[in-house]
Amino acid sequence: MVNATGSAPHIWIMNSDGSNRVQLTNRGGEIEPLWSTDGHSLIYSATDFAETVHRLERINIDGTNRTVIVDDGRDARFPTVSPDGLRLVFSSLTPGTTKYSLQIMTMGGARTTLYADDNSNIRASWSVENSIAYEAIQPGGDSKIYTIATDGSSRALLQVGNPQMSAGSPSWSPDAKRLAMWVISPGTSSGRLMGVWRTGNLFTTYNIPLSLDVTYVSWSPFIR
Numbered sequence: 001m002v003n004a005t006g007s008a009p010h011i012w013i014m015n016s017d018g019s020n021r022v023q024l025t026n027r028g029g030e031i032e033p034l035w036s037t038d039g040h041s042l043i044y045s046a047t048d049f050a051e052t053v054h055r056l057e058r059i060n061i062d063g064t065n066r067t068v069i070v071d072d073g074r075d076a077r078f079p080t081v082s083p084d085g086l087r088l089v090f091s092s093l094t095p096g097t098t099k100y101s102l103q104i105m106t107m108g109g110a111r112t113t114l115y116a117d118d119n120s121n122i123r124a125s126w127s128v129e130n131s132i133a134y135e136a137i138q139p140g141g142d143s144k145i146y147t148i149a150t151d152g153s154s155r156a157l158l159q160v161g162n163p164q165m166s167a168g169s170p171s172w173s174p175d176a177k178r179l180a181m182w183v184i185s186p187g188t189s190s191g192r193l194m195g196v197w198r199t200g201n202l203f204t205t206y207n208i209p210l211s212l213d214v215t216y217v218s219w220s221p222f223i224r
Contacts, residue, residue, distance in 0.1 A: 011044055013061055024063050032078060037085035045077050056090060083128045089114065091122045102134060114152050123169050127176035135168040143168040145181060159200040162186060171219040182214040193217065
């Protein structure tokens with residue numbers, strides 16, 4: 001979890017019952033923590049005080065071996081790890097723009113651009129079938145969900161009902177058959193949390209009170 005201490009957020013871990021709460025980081029602003037697949041470490045975005053450019057770091061859950069894994073002067077956000085734990089996808093800001101490209105790298109550091117276009121591509125989710133879903137913020141401000149293979153091929157727009165809907169923060173189900181996401185109807189500011197079959201067929205929709213702002217969606221590891 002992320003908790004603000006003083007003027008900056010830091011990362012804490014705790015037991016599922018709320019006990020044994022331990023602060024892991026304390027240097028600056030650490031956000032967007034992600035568990036490694038073996039459960040022994042966390043990967044997250046981090047800045048130092050007064051900085052705006054994030055790097056990616058890893059830390060063991062006992063607080064040791066804090067390591068910088070991406071720090072190239074370009075804002076690095078929203079890390080997600082492959083199911084086998086050997087690769088990482090994250091969003092990297094294109095210099096001189098407000099657009100993020102999708103970058104893919106091995107844990108050894110070899111890195112390539114998975115996809116870049118005129119959209120800002122963020123919040124990727126990696127399925128057990130090695131398909132990546134991500135949110136693409138378009139120049140006009142609307143968001144769409146795309147899927148793409150890990151070699152950059154087979155990119156496809158996920159149709160979620162009305163083509164004018166905005167959708168974001170995709171999260172694969174553990175069996176890779178469904179995606180959960182937030183959805184905003186065209187011409188309104190009302191949000192819905194929506195699950196879709198991988199083919200794009202709607203299977204359920206959850207109405208969200210207008211007083212709530214759905215930003216991140218994450219699927220439980222237990223399929224329901």
